[in-house]
Amino acid sequence: MSALRLLLLLVGSAVASSTLYAESPAGLKRVAILSQDxxxxxxxxxxxxxxxxxxxxxxxxxIAFEYRVAAVTDDQLQAAAAQLVRLKVDLVFALGxxxxxxxxxxxxxxxxxxxxxxxxEGGLVSSLGRPGGNATGVAxxxxxxxxxxxxxxxxxxxxxxxxxxxxxxDNPSTALQLAELxxxxxxxxxxxxxxxxxxxxxxQETFTTIRNQHSDAFVTVSDAVLAGQLPTIAKLALKNRxxxxxxxxxxxxxxxxxSYGPDYDELWRRCARYADRILKGAKPSDLPVEQAAxxxxxxNLKTAKTLGVAVPESFLLRANEVIx
Numbered sequence: 001m002s003a004l005r006l007l008l009l010l011v012g013s014a015v016a017s018s019t020l021y022a023e024s025p026a027g028l029k030r031v032a033i034l035s036q037d038x039x040x041x042x043x044x045x046x047x048x049x050x051x052x053x054x055x056x057x058x059x060x061x062x063i064a065f066e067y068r069v070a071a072v073t074d075d076q077l078q079a080a081a082a083q084l085v086r087l088k089v090d091l092v093f094a095l096g097x098x099x100x101x102x103x104x105x106x107x108x109x110x111x112x113x114x115x116x117x118x119x120x121e122g123g124l125v126s127s128l129g130r131p132g133g134n135a136t137g138v139a140x141x142x143x144x145x146x147x148x149x150x151x152x153x154x155x156x157x158x159x160x161x162x163x164x165x166x167x168x169x170d171n172p173s174t175a176l177q178l179a180e181l182x183x184x185x186x187x188x189x190x191x192x193x194x195x196x197x198x199x200x201x202x203x204q205e206t207f208t209t210i211r212n213q214h215s216d217a218f219v220t221v222s223d224a225v226l227a228g229q230l231p232t233i234a235k236l237a238l239k240n241r242x243x244x245x246x247x248x249x250x251x252x253x254x255x256x257x258x259s260y261g262p263d264y265d266e267l268w269r270r271c272a273r274y275a276d277r278i279l280k281g282a283k284p285s286d287l288p289v290e291q292a293a294x295x296x297x298x299x300n301l302k303t304a305k306t307l308g309v310a311v312p313e314s315f316l317l318r319a320n321e322v323i324x
Contacts, residue, residue, distance in 0.1 A: 025061060027062060028061065028062060028063065028064055029057075029062065029063045029064070029090045029091070029279050030063075030064050030066065030087070030088075030089040030090050030091075031063060031064070031065055031066070031089065031090060031091050031092075031093065031275065031279075032065070032066040032067075032068065032084045032087070032089040032091070032092045032093070033045065033048075033065065033066070033067050033068065033092070033093045033095070034068045034070065034077075034080060034081060034084065034092060034093070034094050034095065034099045034102070034103055035068070035069055035070075035094075035095040035096065035099055035224060036069065036070055036077070036095075036096055036098060036099060036224040036225055036228070037069070037095065037096065037224040037225065037227050037228035038069050038228055041067065041069055041095065043250075043264060043265070043268070044093070044095060044264075044268050044271075045065070045067070047264075047265050047268035047269055047272070048065075048093070048268060048271075048272055050269075051268070051269045051272030051273070052272055052276070055272065055273070055276045057276075066084060066087060066089055068080040068081075068083065068084060070099070070102075073170075074098070074102065074170075077098055077099060077102040078102050078105065078106065080102070081099075081102040081103045081105070081106035081107075082106050084103070084106070084110075085106050085107045085110065088110075089110060090110075090111075090279060091110065091111045091112075091113065091275055091278055091279060092107075092110055092111070092112050092113070093112075093113050093114075093115075093271060093275065094112050094113070094114045094115075094116075094135075094137075095114075095115050095224060096115070096116060096171070096223070096224035097116045097117055097118075097122045097124075097171060097172050097173045098170070098171055098172065098224065099114075099224065100112065100114040100116050100119070100122065100124050100135065100137075101122060101123065101124065101172065103135075104123075104124055104133075104134075104135055107134070108133065108134055109134060110134065111134055111135075111275075111278045111284050112134055112135035112136075112137070112284065113135075113136065113137045113271050113274050113275050113278070113284075114135055114136070114137035114138070115137055115138050115140060115267060115268075115271055116137070116138075116139065116140065116173070117139070117140055117141075117142030117143065117173035117176070117177065117222055118139060118142065118143065118173055118176060119131075119135075119137070119139055119289055121172075121173065121176055122172055122173060123172075125289060128288060128289040128291070129288045129289075130285070130288070131284060131285050131287065131288070131289060132285050133284065133285055134284050134285070135284055136274065136284040136285070136287045136288070136289055137271060137274060137289060137290075138267055138270055138271055138274075138289065138290050138291065138292060139289055139290070139291045139292065140222065140261075140262050140267065140292050141262070141291055141292050142173060142177055142221075142222035142247070143173075143176055143177050143179075143180040144180075145222070145247060145260060145261050145262065145292075145295065146177045146180060146181055146219070146221060146222060146247070147180050147181060147183075147184040148260060149219050149245045149246075149247065149260050149261075150163065150181055150184050150185065150188075150190070150219055151184065151188075152245060152258065152260055152297070153217055153219055153243070153244075153245050154188055154190065155312075155315060156243070156257075156258070156309060156311055156312075156315060157216060157217055157243060157309065159216070160190070160216035160217050161189070161190060161191060161216060162190070162191050162193060162213070162214065162215045162216050163185070163190055163191070163192050163193070163215060163216065163217055163218065163219060164192075164193045164195055164209075164210045164213070164215040164217070164218040164219075165178070165181060165192050165193065165194050165195065165218065165219055165220075165221060166195055166197050166206060166218060166219070166220045166221065166226060166233070167194055167195070167196060167197065167220075167221040167223070168196070168197055168198060168221065168223040168225050168226055169196050169198070170198060170225075171221075171223045171224070171225070173222070173223075174221055174223065177221045177222060178194060178221065181219070181221075193210075193213055193215055195209060195210065197225070197226060198225075199225060200229050200232065203229060203232055203233065203236060204236070207236045207237070207239075207240050207242070210240065210242060211240050211242070215242070216243075217242065217243045217244055217245075218237070218242060218243075218244040218245075219244065219245050219246075220233065220244070220245075220246040220247065220251075222247045222261070226246075227246075227247070227248050227250070230246055230248060230250045230251040230254055230256070231250065231254040233246070233251065233256065234251055234252075234254035234255040234256035235254070235255065237255075237256055237257070238255050238303065238306065238307075241307055242307075243257045243304075243307050243309055244256055244257055245257060245258050245259060245260060246259050246261075247259065247260065247261035247262075248261055248264065249261075249296060249298045249321075252298040252299065252300045252303075252323060253298070253300075253323070255300060255303055256300060256303065257299070257300055257303050257304060257307065257309065258297065258298060258299045258300060259296075259297070259298045260295065260296070260297045260298075261295060261296070262292035262294065262295055262296075263292075263294040263295060263296050266293075266294045267292055267294075270290060274287060274290075296320040296321070297318060297319045297320050297321075298319065298320060298321045298322075298323065299311060299315075299316060299319045299321075299322050299323065300323040301316070301322050301323060301324055302323060302324060303323075
């Protein structure tokens, strides 16, 4: 989906929602999506529509979608969540821990299907096996994949000693991810330099700092705000000749050195299947939280050559995709 098309959908959905629902046929399920990240929402929307079609839904007849992209502050997220509650939707997809927490605060009755780093640590469920409330979904294993990204970066850059870490301190899952990264860094004898990125306005200064500190490379912590800025991060990385790794393949596709993380298309399809079960009568409290099971490593070999990074042939053979 193009950015322009998504923007039109986002604007149009808010204007047309009351009319759509007033004229909606009997049995229509109204499903909402709350996110901080337009890029992730675009990917999610495409997979979601395809998944629901495969499950037998017909858009406009048996299912309709609402979209809300909120900015980075809690107040804005909470306002978007409250708006969805007033619309009395049948189910909400919440992408990222801040979105899921805002939605959970806004309602204890509307079912929520989330995709978050750690739902237990984030206070969204009592346990993975027994969620116990109105929310369930998929854990993206951000901490585990974050440490793996650090390992992969070290493997490609064995001489690197100082690694910059781009992290959004406003995300509740960031602290746990950073703790895991620090533990892994100590094991490998690496020194991490944590750089706080609250939003897009911080990125230019962040890369200036990375360059001035003479960091060897960088890794991004999993976060919806950062995920939405991956094309910009990749561009700045190339401009400053800095190798880096992120958790979504959008980074490598945009010119970043490499990415490692869950296969989000597969993860989104699993979210759709959970939603289908809930819309047909299952209770979120009875559906155990699933964990991401499929991961992908993508390497941009063109960028590696530009940066003078020699990627071992054995490493390339392990990649799910090599961008030439």
